[in-house]
Ligand SMILES: Nc1nc2c(ncn2[C@@H]2O[C@H](COP(=O)(O)OP(=O)(O)OP(=O)(O)O)[C@@H](O)[C@H]2O)c(=O)[nH]1
């Protein structure tokens with residue numbers, strides 16, 4: 018018995034690989050939603066493992082809000098596209114861009130809705146993807162805790178939390194109605210599935226796996242001296258000239274890092290001296306706050322994550 | 332995420348050592364279930380809260396929500412820590428399962444908090460399917476309800492071997508001294524035990540509790556001085572993890588054929604059970620081609636062996652035909668391969684009931700095939716566990732069905748192998764997951780081998796060279812089968828033997844088939860459960876039919892306690908040459924005689940499944956001849972008189988010619 022017992026991480030890894038393969042075998046056009054953060058990094062590693070020695074049989078898609086940190090773009094272009102040699106699609110909501118939508122003047126809610134949610138829907142429709150992998154985990158947030166691993170979306174990409182498909186054992190219902198021929202031409206879109214291979218992973222699992230597998234990460238997760246201003250007591254990094262400074266406000270250099278990475282003025286940093294993975298993990302275990310507390314999006318209102326997901330946010 | 336004192340110290344002193352230990356902790360997956368409002372979500376909220384697993388900002392948000400909705404008069408509603416959907420918080424009920432993750436110094440846990448409302452039973456089943464333990468909550472004021480029984484039954488079908496009976500809300504039922512009522516607790520435990528004796532045996536641990544106040548959840552209660560067992564958390568941290576994994580039978584359902592270039596062809600999949608090594612002979616099912624495993628390939632290098640639930644890629648020595656949906660096994664240890672299967676099904680589609688004849692998509696691991704339900708063997712009343720015929724299975728119904736698939740399934744019984752014994756049915760029109768199925772071993776199915784199709788598909792009927800008439804003339808008799816049924820010790824075998832003697836003396840040929848004698852030969856693999864008794868009788872009846880074919884009169888003596896199984900015997904032999912003889916000796920008399928010592932053994936507790944005692948003997952209502960031995964008389968004279976009645980019966984049925 019004991020000889021055959023896998024470590025917890027290897028068990029999670031095996032489950033995720035199983036999910037990747039099910040999707041690749043059952044859908045016509047899957048895509049991996051790649052957001053450059055730690056969960057995406059783990060997702061990518063698992064995709065590489067699932068199809069080894071082949072490369073993953075689907076492209077990566079980054080829905081770019083144009084407001085990511087510069088370190089993130091560098092990592093995306095140099096490591097993922099060049100070094101791993103994977104097909105990486107980048108989509109920007111051009112209408113939003115033309116209208117100048119940004120988190121500073123439009124607020125987080127509008128910015129996220131237009132540049133992220135709408136952008137994602139545009140990209141999925143444009144390429145006709147019928148399955149999209151995301152790196153969401155159930156332990157992130159309480160409406161996520163309710164979601165299936167294979168999460169059904171109607172033709173408008175909507176999630177209906179009151180009517181989810183039963184999901185038993187490791188048998189996944191992969192049946193969807195695809196808009197075919199004449200319907201597709203007429204602009205009717207088919208149903209699709211969002212797939213979350215990391216559903217059963219916790220934040221600790223993710224970090225421990227990154228450590229175990231030595232997965233390269235965006236440097237922003239590690240503490241360093243960086244220019245910040247404080248907004249509502251939260252350190253906000255001044256990544257470029259786009260962040261308007263209040264009168265009299267001057268950026269100061271602080272040892273900071275990020276627990277989650279989103280759009281830059283929306284992601285609060287934490288003051289920290291953790292420059293290594295074990296230190297990051299220790300801080301995480303000792304904190305009294307949840308992972309999403311640095312993200313403005315979940316505080317937009319009670320149940321805001323749920324509302325966004327109903328609209329097609331992943 | 333926080334931990335107890337010792338762990339906290341370790342984290343700050345030596346994080347790497349902590350992580351190494353953390354990685355070696357066992358994982359227990361459990362669910363909470365039970366009727367609506369019995370306190371499941373409150374219990375999980377309490378468990379997370381009291382083990383300090385809730386972050387401050389999460390707690391603050393839940394407190395804000397509780398104030399706004401006022402479900403607990405402004406106090407924190409613990410259920411809000413798990414009821415993550417807006418409509419759940421507004422209505423104060425759970426709609427869908429929430430998965431939560433937590434760790435203590437002893438173990439890791441994955442919790443599924445499932446809804447109690449009957450309408451959402453399918454979400455409960457979703458949460459339960461991967462669990463090892465179920466906490467079944469009961470509101471002490473209301474006791475065991477239909478929904479409690481339904482959930483108990485579903486967890487049993489899903490093979491969950493550990494049950495915690497959480498008798499909750501005892502803070503509302505107190506005795507004169509203010510302590511929780513022990514009488515009420517005992518009463519509920521007894522009621523549950525009575526119900527669960529009709530289910531396969533499981534470990535049951537009952538705990539008196541108040542989820543709201545936290546009594547016996549993490550902290551020991553001062554209100555239950557009469558209870559000395561563990562708190563819920565103590566139990567969860569120490570309950571043995573038997574595990575439901577099958578480490579014996581190697582099964583590898585192929586998920587994906589990996590062919591990056593001409594030099595590599597690998598078969599990717601998850602080891603469902605057993606173990607595989609390079610060099611193993613393997614067989615591809617259903618094609619039965621054999622080959623050898625070359626390598627067990629992974630991203631991290633080749634492995635020397637692979638166990639469940641590893642996801643690996645196998646390369647094979649020969650270019651055998653093998654694709655997604657095929658299964659690799661070790662030759663000599665083969666699963667069932669059939670297009671005709673029996674299964675217990677939980678129906679989950681609110682739009683349409685399960686009806687025989689309709690075609691569904693059946694998904695069994697990576698294998699997908701059209702399938703239709705041939706017959707509903709029975710529906711189970713979740714309240715009484717009685718089985719009854721049913722024309723359809725409606726939402727939340729549970730029943731046994733016979734299914735015919737377009738392509739054969741390669742499977743094991745669910746009770747033997749969860750990995751290859753489960754499937755789902757998908758509605759072809761709506762794509763809804765309409766049913767969850769647990770495959771039965773052909774011998775356990777209602778009907779067992781009585782109704783299963785022969786495995787061999789090319790059976791040539793043998794030609795008759797001697798006609799039945801010729802035989803009847805030569806033997807002076809027509810073939811006939813008498814099935815003597817009755818309790819152990821009723822005297823059925825004695826009567827059968829005496830009839831055989833009598834026929835012989837008259838120059839005729841009778842042959843006795845004795846149920847218990849078969850067990851030392853052709854039925855030596857069978858025990859005494861319902862299914863095994865049924866199979867023993869089936870074999871006896873196949874033998875009777877063969878003996879009838881050569882013209883003999885068969886005197887078959889079997890306890891045959893089930894009316895439905897006796898009816899199948901009549902069908903198998905053929906109604907016009909079959910008669911049921913009920914040797915109806917009262918139980919007391921049988922017990923006094925006890926020729927085989929069975930009743931004495933049962934009294935000592937060394938045997939189970941004794942008809943008339945702990946196994947039902949269904950008194951025949953369709954006997955063609957009754958032999959009330961009590962009236963006919965005891966001893967040799969009684970047997971002689973019984974023989975006369977049997978001979979007269981055979982005469983009237985035209986079995987004796989000339
Ligand atoms: N007095 C008392 N009330 C309790 C206890 N446990 C739960 N309750 C109350 O019972 C009600 C229902 O609790 P929930 O936890 O939502 O019940 P549930 O079983 O999760 O309900 P569903 O998920 O909708 O089936 C709430 O008002 C709780 O506060 C208890 O131990 N004592």
Ligand SMILES: [Mg+2]
Nearest residue numbers: 371372424425
């Ligand atoms: Mg609940």
